[in-house]
């Protein structure tokens with residue numbers, strides 16, 4: 001019987017538990033696989049910290065946010081106990097034949113390296129940012145967009161009452177998909193994303209034209225957005241577990257500038273981790289369940305070095321190298337399509 005270890009790595013994301021449930025249910029019933037879960041991402045794999053996972057441990061999981069396995073930004077090459085050779089020894093000791101790594105582009109990059117160094121590993125793409133290449137959507141994105149859209153709807157009623165400009169900051173380190181989709185759904189008057197610099201003059205011009213027709217401006221900004229004179233995304237919260245700047249706070253930079261330049265009273269709201277928490281939408285539950293089920297086929301076929309992906313409505317397989325070669329940013333024309341409605 002093939003024994004499979006599952007881990008969740010990187011930022012958490014609604015739908016992770018549905019993937020775990022889908023994999024265990026199909027893996028057990030169709031392929032006769034047995035499962036363990038590594039705790040806290042790569043840490044559990046490196047330290048051999050695993051718990052048994054069976055049908056009863058995944059019962060009722062598809063609607064639960066977060067991950068029952070825990071996650072982290074710990075790296076498989078970060079400590080002397082890490083690296084492919086040590087990990088292979090740990091897997092042997094635990095009797096684990098294959099690894100399923102559920103994560104974003106960082107997790108896929110680590111998985112690719114482990115695969116190239118001989119570890120039998122496959123992947124499931126996850127990120128609320130939706131910026132992983134060669135998959136049309138990642139689970140978690142739809143939930144994040146839904147939460148951000150509700151936030152816009154709510155900010156608009158209070159903004160309208162006070163005739164204020166409301167600036168909502170959503171996540172999106174390199175890619176503005178959450179801002180673009182929630183801003184479109186919520187009818188924002190300006191959407192600011194990392195891929196497209198906009199000047200403060202332009203942002204204020206949009207806000208004033210909204211005010212001039214008697215409306216309250218609604219601006220949605222992704223955390224990774226930069227003004228033309230900024231060399232990098234705004235960060236004042238130190239570094240994350242992988243030594244990257246923790247983003248967040250650009251809305252609080254923009255709001256006083258907009259207020260000063262336009263004379264419109266302005267408020268900033270940073271949505272933060274609210275958009276990563278709570279129950280996944282039905283779309284994300286379905287996608288996550290299908291991906292979890294499909295990844296057990298990769299294990300059964302020994303298709304190491306690949307991850308499952310969504311192509312249209314079909315679940316496909318792509319190599320880690322192929323997925324990593326294509327960072328899915330918002331294309332210029334997709335932004336321009338919505339930009340004509342700004343102001």
Ligand SMILES: Nc1ncnc2c1ncn2[C@@H]1O[C@H](COP(=O)(O)OP(=O)(O)OP(=O)(O)O)[C@@H](O)[C@H]1O
Pocket residue numbers: 009010011012072073074075076077078103104105106107108109110113126127128129241242
């Ligand atoms: N090129 C790499 N080689 C080895 N390990 C890596 C590499 N890139 C990332 N990692 C490790 O994998 C972990 C997970 O990556 P990361 O923190 O970027 O999350 P992610 O999987 O991309 O999800 P998220 O969408 O939250 O960013 C990192 O914290 C780091 O420890």
Ligand SMILES: O=P(O)(O)OC[C@H]1O[C@](O)(CO)[C@@H](O)[C@@H]1O
Pocket residue numbers: 011012104127128129171172173223240246247276
């Ligand atoms: O959990 P953390 O480390 O605060 O991660 C925040 C980052 O993770 C993401 O939610 C997903 O990559 C980004 O949008 C954001 O920059």
Ligand SMILES: [Mg+2]
Pocket residue numbers: 010104105106107
């Ligand atoms: Mg990442």
